[in-house]
Amino acid sequence: MISVVIIGYGNVAHHLTSAFLKAKNIVVKQVYNRSLNKLNNLKIKILKTNKLSELVDADVYIIAISDDVISDISTKLVAKKALIVHTSGSVDIKSLHNKQRGVFYPLQSFSKEKEVDFNEIPFCLEAENENNYLLLQQLATSIGKKTYRINSEQRKYLHVAAVFVNNFTNHLYTIGNDICSTNNIPFEILHPLIKETSAKINYLLPKDAQTGPAKRSDQKTIENHLQLLNKQQKEIYSLLTKSIKKTYE
């Protein structure tokens, strides 16, 4: 049995707590949050506190709060002998001021409303000794399936790669949607194409899946497209076209 205390109660903490509560070999002993209001809305029977001095003992403390306060909160936990981990994609393990420290980063975009299937989510784990790593692995596999050993340096790169494939991709969807609605075209016409484009990564390297006028260096189509776009869209179209051409030259 692994006992955990959850620090913070944002989206990641919420979904982790829900999953841990259902796991056989995990006991969630307490949830801490700066404001009790947020915790009092929880319907789960669990010890709640807004005072760090009231934290009970546990095997693992999971800090799931904003990046910029992780380091700060970790200093309040230096007396604890347990393993202290954070769940962030972009904070170095060294930002934790604890003897036993680690990272427990579930790589997914969480929203409060939508239920999460942790079996589909990769856990990127880091620890400074093998026992702690195995403990994190046990924690992850109690609610999920896939674990990866990713150090802080790699995690930084993973996080920026995630910005490209998630945040920036979503912004391209926004532009696609804008172009459609300006021209009274239902955006749903593009849904199957979006689905297919993302599904292709399962059997093709994205580099090998590339199609379109930039890949073909079809200058005539490129010129025609540019004429249809506003200034901002044009800039993005030109830069990505240049980058695609360069990739295949």
Place this chain on the structure above:
Amino acid sequence: MISVVIIGYGNVAHHLTSAFLKAKNIVVKQVYNRSLNKLNNLKIKILKTNKLSELVDADVYIIAISDDVISDISTKLVAKKALIVHTSGSVDIKSLHNKQRGVFYPLQSFSKEKEVDFNEIPFCLEAENENNYLLLQQLATSIGKKTYRINSEQRKYLHVAAVFVNNFTNHLYTIGNDICSTNNIPFEILHPLIKETSAKINYLLPKDAQTGPAKRSDQKTIENHLQLLNKQQKEIYSLLTKSIKKTYE
């Protein structure tokens, strides 16, 4: 029963022909291709030709060839009284020099190897009178489900929107993959995130689904990310970050 002749034998023509051959109310009378070699490899029993003068009569001629030769080939069919359509996303209906003309554009990215489920593919249809439009709709629903009335002006915009959500998105995947492989990170860690990002469009407008440092104007994370990127990646990161910020300011 609708009789069709297919002009050209690239990916789109190939998949359309396969689907029409299985449809109850369609008869594919002939396939034309410039080179007979390509056609002789086909195992289907069907009339094949490489001479436009040998084309048999049919209700609809479907020109599924490269954009830049559509207009040219249509002039060779001016004697036909049937409906002549092309399948291109970016060619105006007026490029067809025929009395009865239309557009039959299945919006998807086709590859030869992968089987196509036309039930999932939107057909963007255009014709200059209601009878011809209904004929195209019948043709589309004989192999698929979703049809949309999209005129040539709208289709131009739809096509450039498709470049954003398909070609450019795929290029962002390539960049994500590059960043991962340079740092010995398995790209598969990002697969669930890519899947989730694309699935979100089914229940959220992309504008409302946006997350990440640009959306939050988290300048510290943005600066950290920029330091990890090469020149080309940095340019793309900066421009898309600027565009996201502008969208939400």
